[in-house]
Amino acid sequence: MLASRDTIPGVSESACIPSSASAVPATTATSRHSAIVRVTHWITTLCFLALLVSGVEILISHPRFYWGETGNVLTPTLFKLPIPSSRALVPTGYGYVLPDQNGWSRYLHFQSAWVVVLTGLLYVISSFFTGHLRKNLLPSGADLSWRAFSTAIANHLRFQRPSAAEAWSYNLLQRLSYLFVIFVLFPLVIWTGLAMSPAFVSAVPATVTLLGGQQSARTLHFFVSLALLLFVLVHVVMVCLAGFRSRMRAMITGRPGKNMERI
Amino acid sequence: MSDISRRKLITTGLAAAAGVTGLGVAAHMAQKYGLVPPDHAGIFGFGETLTYASQRMLTRHSLAREFPRSQISKPPLANEMPPLKDEFKRLQAGGFADWRLSVNGMVAQPASFSLDQLKSYPSRSQITMLQCEEGWSYIAEWIGVPLSHVLELVGVLPQARYVFYFSIDPYWWESIDMADALHPQTFLAYGMNGDELPVGNGGPLRLRLPRQLGYKSVKFITHLTVTDSLKGFGKGLGSASTEAGYAWYAGI
Numbered sequence: 001m002l003a004s005r006d007t008i009p010g011v012s013e014s015a016c017i018p019s020s021a022s023a024v025p026a027t028t029a030t031s032r033h034s035a036i037v038r039v040t041h042w043i044t045t046l047c048f049l050a051l052l053v054s055g056v057e058i059l060i061s062h063p064r065f066y067w068g069e070t071g072n073v074l075t076p077t078l079f080k081l082p083i084p085s086s087r088a089l090v091p092t093g094y095g096y097v098l099p100d101q102n103g104w105s106r107y108l109h110f111q112s113a114w115v116v117v118l119t120g121l122l123y124v125i126s127s128f129f130t131g132h133l134r135k136n137l138l139p140s141g142a143d144l145s146w147r148a149f150s151t152a153i154a155n156h157l158r159f160q161r162p163s164a165a166e167a168w169s170y171n172l173l174q175r176l177s178y179l180f181v182i183f184v185l186f187p188l189v190i191w192t193g194l195a196m197s198p199a200f201v202s203a204v205p206a207t208v209t210l211l212g213g214q215q216s217a218r219t220l221h222f223f224v225s226l227a228l229l230l231f232v233l234v235h236v237v238m239v240c241l242a243g244f245r246s247r248m249r250a251m252i253t254g255r256p257g258k259n260m261e262r263i
Numbered sequence: 264m265s266d267i268s269r270r271k272l273i274t275t276g277l278a279a280a281a282g283v284t285g286l287g288v289a290a291h292m293a294q295k296y297g298l299v300p301p302d303h304a305g306i307f308g309f310g311e312t313l314t315y316a317s318q319r320m321l322t323r324h325s326l327a328r329e330f331p332r333s334q335i336s337k338p339p340l341a342n343e344m345p346p347l348k349d350e351f352k353r354l355q356a357g358g359f360a361d362w363r364l365s366v367n368g369m370v371a372q373p374a375s376f377s378l379d380q381l382k383s384y385p386s387r388s389q390i391t392m393l394q395c396e397e398g399w400s401y402i403a404e405w406i407g408v409p410l411s412h413v414l415e416l417v418g419v420l421p422q423a424r425y426v427f428y429f430s431i432d433p434y435w436w437e438s439i440d441m442a443d444a445l446h447p448q449t450f451l452a453y454g455m456n457g458d459e460l461p462v463g464n465g466g467p468l469r470l471r472l473p474r475q476l477g478y479k480s481v482k483f484i485t486h487l488t489v490t491d492s493l494k495g496f497g498k499g500l501g502s503a504s505t506e507a508g509y510a511w512y513a514g515i
Binding site for chain 2: 058062069070071072073075087088089103106107108111115197198199200202205214215218
């Protein structure tokens with residue numbers, strides 16, 4: 001992998017760009033992350049934070065979960081969160097009611113959902129055409145062996161610092177977890193979200209019936225969101241362990257920086 | 264400037280011009296076909312307009328899910344609400360015999376209906392879910408007269424675009440577009456689960472709009488106004504909920 005990448009900066013890019021680009025040292029001529037990856041990454045980050053905060057606000061107006069079509073304070077729960085609610089209707093055991101912030105939270109939640117879905121579509125469609133999906137996300141044949149997989153896991157468990165090569169490409173576990181987030185968690189969180197829309201399910205009832213009902217969809221939406229939150233937390237920890245400054249610089253400017261060999 | 268960057272500049276310029284023109288055309292079409300909600304301004308207007316426009320195109324004629332009788336929630340939930348005023352208590356003491364529903368605005372014949380009159384029209388029933396924006400829900404059988412029937416009786420003028428509906432509670436009023444007003448599942452409901460509609464669930468008369476969240480299904484309806492503009496009703500945002508910071512269109 002490293003060998004093929006070594007040929008890129010010298011030959012394919014800077015050779016055909018005559019003017020200013022050739023003045024830049026060969027090692028920094030290739031972006032670690034393409035502009036589209038960087039832009040969609042940060043829009044997604046903003047949207048995720050907005051969805052998380054507004055999602056929590058919406059959730060505390062009824063921190064009870066059910067399975068099936070319906071659920072309310074008169075029906076048994078699947079589980080309850082031991083937190084106070086923002087509505088007096090909900091018996092929480094707490095002697096007070098939190099301020100109701102549902103109005104702007106719902107507006108923000110659905111607007112962020114639109115932006116992140118459109119951004120995600122742009123990312124996925126462009127990944128097919130630019131080769132990002134094939135080159136950077138799909139594991140290579142050799143990487144898919146059980147041995148490569150167990151080595152990667154063992155290295156992670158030992159908190160081993162990534163090799164210099166990993167500043168330039170995703171490792172196996174990264175690839176698999178990114179693919180899981182993009183093609184499993186994201187579609188699931190959109191699906192379970194749409195299944196709660198009374199108007200959308202009037203047009204496409206299978207959206208909710210396949211999930212076992214509207215309250216089941218709400219419960220599943222909560223768990224898929226938790227899985228996404230877990231991914232984000234692990235992702236940020238990994239960025240810190242791998243070298244926060246260089247990884248951040250790579251995702252902002254596209255270049256990992258001069259001292260990347262050290263980290 | 265090199266050839267490549269010039270070409271890039273021209274392409275980008277053309278793409279931007281096409282984008283801006285496209286947005287302009289889209290905005291014009293959206294306005295013309297009624298795809299712009301009253302809360303389209305402000306920082307959340309972008310998302311709200313996308314939601315309303317896409318769902319108007321996707322769900323204009325779709326029917327809310329209906330359920331078998333066995334799925335009716337027992338016991339039916341009557342959520343808490345502020346205590347009703349003396350006016351309501353007086354009407355309630357009289358068994359709602361004096362309850363009136365008045366209809367005015369862009370109609371050929373403004374009219375006023377008693378509950379008995381409304382009950383004399385062909386009644387319909389639906390077993391649908393009421394979904395609150397807070398997260399809870401219940402299923403009930405709703406019995407009533409389709410709003411479209413009442414609108415037909417008063418003769419809605421062709422330029423009408425919205426129907427406002429008002430509760431006896433002065434702080435609860437809403438509006439819907441004609442697609443929802445004429446939708447076959449939009450009811451003026453006076454019965455529930457084979458009986459009278461309980462006061463806790465909005466009796467004696469509630470608007471039922473099963474394709475939108477519960478706050479659009481206003482309780483204790485006394486008045487309808489048909490109009491072509493939202494101006495002149497409160498702040499012109501179409502409903503009390505919108506003025507309180509909630510979306511006007513609650514199909515989500």
